[in-house]
Amino acid sequence: MYFSKMFLPTMREVPAEAEIISHKLMLRAGLIRKLASGIYSFLPLGYRVLKKIKQVVREEMDGIGGQELLMSALLPSESFRESGRWEVFGPEMFRLKDRNDRDFCLGPTHEEIFTLTVKNSLRSYRSLPVILYQIQTKYRDELRPRFGVMRSREFIMKDAYSFDRDEAGLDDSYKKMDRAYRRIFDRLGLEYKVVEADSGAMGGSGSQEFMVISEAGEDGIAYCKTCGYGANEEKAGCLPADDHSDECPEDIIKIHTPNIHTITELTGFLGCDASRMAKTLIYKADGELIAAMVRGDRELNEVKLKNVLGCTELEMADAESVRAVTNADVGFAGPAGLKIRIIADHEVAMGRNFIVGANETDYHLKNINFGRDFSAEVHDIRCISGEDKCPCCGEKITLARGIEVGHIFKLGTRYTEALGCNYIDEEGNERPMVMGCYGIGINRTIAAVIEQHHDENGIIWPMGIAPYHVIIVPVNVLDENVMKVSEEMYRRLAEAGVEVILDDRNERAGVKFMDADLIGIPIRINVGRKAAEGIVEYKPRGGKEALSMTVDEALEKVLSVCKYDR
Numbered sequence: 212m213y214f215s216k217m218f219l220p221t222m223r224e225v226p227a228e229a230e231i232i233s234h235k236l237m238l239r240a241g242l243i244r245k246l247a248s249g250i251y252s253f254l255p256l257g258y259r260v261l262k263k264i265k266q267v268v269r270e271e272m273d274g275i276g277g278q279e280l281l282m283s284a285l286l287p288s289e290s291f292r293e294s295g296r297w298e299v300f301g302p303e304m305f306r307l308k309d310r311n312d313r314d315f316c317l318g319p320t321h322e323e324i325f326t327l328t329v330k331n332s333l334r335s336y337r338s339l340p341v342i343l344y345q346i347q348t349k350y351r352d353e354l355r356p357r358f359g360v361m362r363s364r365e366f367i368m369k370d371a372y373s374f375d376r377d378e379a380g381l382d383d384s385y386k387k388m389d390r391a392y393r394r395i396f397d398r399l400g401l402e403y404k405v406v407e408a409d410s411g412a413m414g415g416s417g418s419q420e421f422m423v424i425s426e427a428g429e430d431g432i433a434y435c436k437t438c439g440y441g442a443n444e445e446k447a448g449c450l451p452a453d454d455h456s457d458e459c460p461e462d463i464i465k466i467h468t469p470n471i472h473t474i475t476e477l478t479g480f481l482g483c484d485a486s487r488m489a490k491t492l493i494y495k496a497d498g499e500l501i502a503a504m505v506r507g508d509r510e511l512n513e514v515k516l517k518n519v520l521g522c523t524e525l526e527m528a529d530a531e532s533v534r535a536v537t538n539a540d541v542g543f544a545g546p547a548g549l550k551i552r553i554i555a556d557h558e559v560a561m562g563r564n565f566i567v568g569a570n571e572t573d574y575h576l577k578n579i580n581f582g583r584d585f586s587a588e589v590h591d592i593r594c595i596s597g598e599d600k601c602p603c604c605g606e607k608i609t610l611a612r613g614i615e616v617g618h619i620f621k622l623g624t625r626y627t628e629a630l631g632c633n634y635i636d637e638e639g640n641e642r643p644m645v646m647g648c649y650g651i652g653i654n655r656t657i658a659a660v661i662e663q664h665h666d667e668n669g670i671i672w673p674m675g676i677a678p679y680h681v682i683i684v685p686v687n688v689l690d691e692n693v694m695k696v697s698e699e700m701y702r703r704l705a706e707a708g709v710e711v712i713l714d715d716r717n718e719r720a721g722v723k724f725m726d727a728d729l730i731g732i733p734i735r736i737n738v739g740r741k742a743a744e745g746i747v748e749y750k751p752r753g754g755k756e757a758l759s760m761t762v763d764e765a766l767e768k769v770l771s772v773c774k775y776d777r
């Protein structure tokens with residue numbers, strides 16, 4: 212490709228809304244353009260990368276026996292109604308009606324549609340297992356589309372679905388998928404962690420997320436360098452810190468705490484540590500008021516609480532509801548005498564002599580003890596912290612930010628039962644198929660690669676997914692020798708199957724170097740004054756030095772690097 216002919220609108224200034232580096236660089240390097248909030252076009256350079264990532268994904272899916280197909284993005288509502296997700300998706304689902312007033316949506320994910328397709332096509336145990344997948348556009352009306360293609364409203368997902376006879380079969384398909392995912396993200400040059408995840412609205416018995424380690428990540432993850440344990444913070448198990456359990460319960464003392472509403476105010480006022488207090492938080496869970504308790508120095512984990520309660524809606528109760536159950540203003544709730552369901556964290560049940568709200572405005576109680584002064588259902592409902600120990604081996608846990616690029620789920624029979632997707636087993640019995648689903652966000656993965664592969668000058672593409680492998684930069688296009696050597700190298704590389712750009716623009720060398728660095732082409736060949744002697748410079752994008760060598764040496768080096776890294 213000749214640079215002068217490329218549709219490559221690079222930008223110097225990016226809009227302020229581009230907060231993270233991948234978003235900035237994707238705009239600056241002319242990979243994407245924004246059309247509306249959370250809606251992006253892929254321009255030629257970006258689309259080349261997108262196609263390469265799709266290809267890596269495709270090869271690895273085919274490698275485990277996956278069969279690719281393509282489903283519509285426009286989906287009728289019926290199967291979503293049968294699974295119950297027409298309601299569950301809420302405002303995140305793009306809904307529309309046809310001319311006959313029938314309900315449709317733009318598919319946010321395809322569990323229902325794959326289940327329906329398999330239901331109407333496979334009947335015998337002999338046809339199972341089967342793994343089907345597609346690389347297709349998804350639509351989600353995200354609450355906060357942001358970070359460019361990282362969280363957009365239209366995006367490309369590779370979604371795969373496995374159908375097995377039983378749980379053992381599902382385990383097998385799931386393991387294959389896990390290994391394929393690791394190969395994919397390895398090939399993309401990503402540093403990532405595989406972590407246990409919450410299954411959320413998807414349902415099912417277990418799931419893991421593939422998290423690319425990055426400060427730009429929207430998820431918190433916890434992992435152990437000793438035993439390899441990893442979990443999304445939403446899910447990470449917490450060992451109770453056994454701080455005060457050896458104390459004897461003491462007599463309750465009522466203390467006057469005027470206008471003290473928060474733990475920070477209370478620690479200041481009483482001059483004691485937040486770990487000596489217990490917070491009682493009033494929530495509305497599917498409309499019912501409940502109380503949740505964690506130690507004063509801990510944060511409540513709402514995902515864990517939601518799972519304990521088995522509810523779909525969980526929100527902090529409004530001041531009026533708090534007053535109705537505690538007879539006090541917000542900030543003075545406590546467990547003693549509370550008439551609603553109480554869920555307490557392990558540490559609250561283990562600790563002694565806590566300071567809690569007195570259920571009376573401007574008062575707290577000292578020396579409140581679980582078992583003696585209140586009862587509660589005891590669960591792990593707190594957020595993990597940097598001081599915590601690994602729940603598996605007890606060594607130090609590490610916290611990091613992660614970008615979720617992939618998610619694999621064991622769905623079990625959640626969808627096949629709802630939609631009647633059964634098979635006939637060897638004894639002639641009808642059984643629901645056992646299902647798994649597996650997603651990779653293709654666009655988000657591009658952004659994640661850039662987050663990990665860039666410097667102050669631009670992107671540094673790993674060879675395997677670079678839009679082009681090599682850029683030849685004639686330092687002066689008016690110099691005949693320079694152009695002759697450049698054209699010759701361009702021709703020979705292209706003939707050898709190398710994807711190459713020739714920067715034929717009549718620009719200063721500095722400008723061309725800057726552009727080559729910005730768009731991140733892995734190898735740059737500088738053709739300068741020494742071209743007349745058959746000498747050029749070879750410059751890897753990630754390296755500092757430009758190496759002088761003969762044209763043949765440079766060609767050979769390019770070919771070997773491309774072959775090795777591709």
Ligand code: ATP
Pocket residue numbers: 320351353360361362363364365366368615616617618650651652653654655656
């Ligand atoms: P998130 O928690 O980030 O919203 P999710 O759990 O909703 O993701 P899944 O339903 O598991 O995502 O979708 C599979 C994959 O699709 C995700 O791992 C992610 O890589 C990608 N993905 C999901 N939502 C978006 C989005 N809005 N924009 C880009 N990619 C997305």
Ligand code: MG
Pocket residue numbers: none
């Ligand atoms: Mg989501």
